[in-house]
Amino acid sequence: MLTIKKVWFDETRIFVELSDNRVIGTPIAWYPNLRKGTSKQMQQFEVWGNGTWLHWEELDEDLSLEGFLTYKQEPVKA
Structure with missing residues (x-):
């Protein structure tokens, strides 16, 4: 089963390392x-x-592993 192993942040991003060693x-x-x-x-x-x-x-925030793998931000329309 794929799981979150590690979580960290920089100034603009949240990163997760997964049990298969991918980093998102x-x-x-x-x-x-x-x-x-x-x-x-x-x-x-x-x-x-x-x-x-x-x-x-x-x-008051919850983020799922599935969301990290599938979520795409819609482009902002001008």
Whole structure:
């Protein structure tokens, strides 16, 4: 079963390393509740569902492994 092994952030992205050693990075801006959080708040997450969900209690955010693998941000139309 594919799971989240590691999570980290830089200034603009959230990264997850998966149990098959893939690394996926997506923009924090895609997740409005994370975007509003401080660096300290973003570090306060829990891994749920046997490694398939990330949960931020204080930021009211939940991200799934499936979402990291399939989510695509729609382009902003001018």
